[in-house]
Amino acid sequence: MEFLWGVLADAVEVLSRAGPELWMVVALTLAVSAASTGIGVLLGVPLGAALALGRFRGRGVLRLAVSVGMGFPPVLAGLLLLLVFWRSGPLGGLGLIFTPTAMVIAQVVLATPVAAGVVSGSIRGLGMVPMEQLAALRLGRVARGMVAVREARAGVATAVAASFGRVVAEVGAVLVVGGNIVGETRVLTTLIVEESRQARFGAAVAAGAVLLVIALVVNVAVGRLGGDGP
Amino acid sequence: MRVSLRYPSRDPVLDVEGLELIEGRRTVVFGPNGAGKTTLVRLLAGTLPGGPEWECAYLPQTPHLFRGGTGWNLGLGLDARQSARATELAARLGMGDRLSEPAALLSGGERQRIAVARVLARQEPWVLLDEPLAPIDAEDRAAVAKLIAEGVGDRGAVIVTHDLETAAALGTHMAVLVEGRLRQQGPLGEVLSHPSDSRVAGVVGVSNLWEGVGVARMGSFAAAMVGSVQVWGVGNIEVGTPCRVLFRGESVAMLGAGEGSGSVRNRWAGRVAEVRQGGRWVELEVDVGGVEVTAVITPGAMDEMGLEIGSTVVTGVKASAVRLLPGG
Numbered sequence: 001m002e003f004l005w006g007v008l009a010d011a012v013e014v015l016s017r018a019g020p021e022l023w024m025v026v027a028l029t030l031a032v033s034a035a036s037t038g039i040g041v042l043l044g045v046p047l048g049a050a051l052a053l054g055r056f057r058g059r060g061v062l063r064l065a066v067s068v069g070m071g072f073p074p075v076l077a078g079l080l081l082l083l084v085f086w087r088s089g090p091l092g093g094l095g096l097i098f099t100p101t102a103m104v105i106a107q108v109v110l111a112t113p114v115a116a117g118v119v120s121g122s123i124r125g126l127g128m129v130p131m132e133q134l135a136a137l138r139l140g141r142v143a144r145g146m147v148a149v150r151e152a153r154a155g156v157a158t159a160v161a162a163s164f165g166r167v168v169a170e171v172g173a174v175l176v177v178g179g180n181i182v183g184e185t186r187v188l189t190t191l192i193v194e195e196s197r198q199a200r201f202g203a204a205v206a207a208g209a210v211l212l213v214i215a216l217v218v219n220v221a222v223g224r225l226g227g228d229g230p
Numbered sequence: 231m232r233v234s235l236r237y238p239s240r241d242p243v244l245d246v247e248g249l250e251l252i253e254g255r256r257t258v259v260f261g262p263n264g265a266g267k268t269t270l271v272r273l274l275a276g277t278l279p280g281g282p283e284w285e286c287a288y289l290p291q292t293p294h295l296f297r298g299g300t301g302w303n304l305g306l307g308l309d310a311r312q313s314a315r316a317t318e319l320a321a322r323l324g325m326g327d328r329l330s331e332p333a334a335l336l337s338g339g340e341r342q343r344i345a346v347a348r349v350l351a352r353q354e355p356w357v358l359l360d361e362p363l364a365p366i367d368a369e370d371r372a373a374v375a376k377l378i379a380e381g382v383g384d385r386g387a388v389i390v391t392h393d394l395e396t397a398a399a400l401g402t403h404m405a406v407l408v409e410g411r412l413r414q415q416g417p418l419g420e421v422l423s424h425p426s427d428s429r430v431a432g433v434v435g436v437s438n439l440w441e442g443v444g445v446a447r448m449g450s451f452a453a454a455m456v457g458s459v460q461v462w463g464v465g466n467i468e469v470g471t472p473c474r475v476l477f478r479g480e481s482v483a484m485l486g487a488g489e490g491s492g493s494v495r496n497r498w499a500g501r502v503a504e505v506r507q508g509g510r511w512v513e514l515e516v517d518v519g520g521v522e523v524t525a526v527i528t529p530g531a532m533d534e535m536g537l538e539i540g541s542t543v544v545t546g547v548k549a550s551a552v553r554l555l556p557g558g
Binding site for chain 1: 272275276277287288289290291292293294296297298306307345349352
């Protein structure tokens with residue numbers, strides 16, 4: 001018990017004298033997560049609407065891909081992208097390996113299926129009456145999707161929260177493609193890994209507390225915007 | 231045109247052969263709950279697969295407005311000109327000052343008014359309406375029906391309903407659907423007064439539907455002339471405008487000649503022109519000055535009065551059993 005109290009005291013001390021080093025990690029975490037959530041939602045919402053409303057070839061395959069993607073192991077996604085971005089890999093020439101851009105790309109891969117899956121589910125959950133009315137309006141494909149997404153607004157908020165939750169808490173993909181380079185690609189989750197490995201538990205818990213606060217604030221804010229609590 | 235529709239994945243199976251839809255006419259698809267009416271109209275509208283390829287405007291059974299403003303909902307799927315028309319129709323339905331409100335604040339009847347204005351503003355050559363008057367309060371139905379008839383104009387329409395008054399107010403033709411099958415179709419007045427068999431009679435009843443002109447109003451009652459026959463009934467019709475007269479065959483009493491008038495306002499003397507035995511009931515066609523009254527009476531009453539073809543009778547109907555509906 002004494003050990004745990006000691007860790008907690010250390011954590012409080014780390015936070016009280018936290019310098020620019022920690023805040024840089026926090027800033028990069030927010031930037032990478034926000035960018036990947038934003039891009040993931042921009043891609044995932046139309047994809048989800050198309051899956052829920054569209055009648056096109058390959059829809060079944062796409063649905064399966066989204067289902068798989070929602071549960072895809074982040075570290076495996078990181079590994080696959082590492083192979084693609086490796087200096088001698090297919091896109092090695094872009095020089096993206098161990099950069100924040102690569103981290104964003106990896107997290108977009110993780111966030112997009114989550115956003116698509118949640119939005120698709122909430123549109124299909126609107127029920128028979130709105131869907132019949134939507135069909136009766138004889139709208140074009142894009143307009144139809146926009147009305148449906150607007151109607152399923154709470155689902156879009158959930159998609160944002162779920163995508164952000166997935167990427168901000170994720171460690172495997174950013175670690176593999178980012179490399180956890182101090183001052184360049186280190187984020188809160190990889191910082192926790194590093195500090196734990198070095199047995200600096202107070203610092204690890206401090207980073208964890210900050211991560212928890214970020215996740216909480218974002219979820220509450222998004223819930224408010226969507227007009228529904230959890 | 232004749233349409234055949236099949237939809238096997240429901241119980242009972244919908245299997246309609248040769249439903250006749252006439253351009254410029256309003257065909258009522260009539261039937262009890264569960265007859266397959268909504269499945270039929272959804273097939274026609276294309277929201278279920280297997281219907282005809284055609285262009286039609288479609289009002290679904292349950293009014294739904296999407297999250298957002300009422301005015302925004304009113305304009306959904308319409309171009310600028312159609313939107314202006316929808317706004318005008320909505321104003322005539324009393325919704326003019328509600329368009330800036332959120333749609334969520336509207337009642338069921340108000341939502342239906344918006345949906346009706348929106349669907350009528352469209353310009354497809356066919357209009358499909360699923361229970362268009364069901365969410366509207368009884369006292370407002372005649373006015374909404376009138377606007378629907380006007381809004382459909384000379385286009386063809388299919389109107390699904392299980393309500394006789396809605397059918398009488400909106401239809402020109404009728405198709406009767408029972409347990410997924412088409413049982414009878416034809417001009418509305420003919421189907422109402424001459425059900426082809428007892429099953430149809432059981433569903434639709436036997437009714438008289440006449441076309442006339444309003445001649446007088448007195449409180450909630452009004453009178454119309456149908457040929458040379460004057461008929462009093464309940465309804466909000468305008469003097470000098472076309473109207474329809476609806477009353478059930480069971481409401482017609484056979485009065486002996488010279489019998490006191492009592493409370494029966496409509497008394498027409500005539501001659502029995504036709505007798506149809508229908509099992510427990512007898513349907514009589516009585517010619518009253520060129521207009522045919524269809525009456526449903528018991529075989530006992532028939533024998534008692536010694537009625538046969540050619541007999542002279544006085545038919546009577548209480549004014550409260552007669553509905554006068556605006557429109558021709």
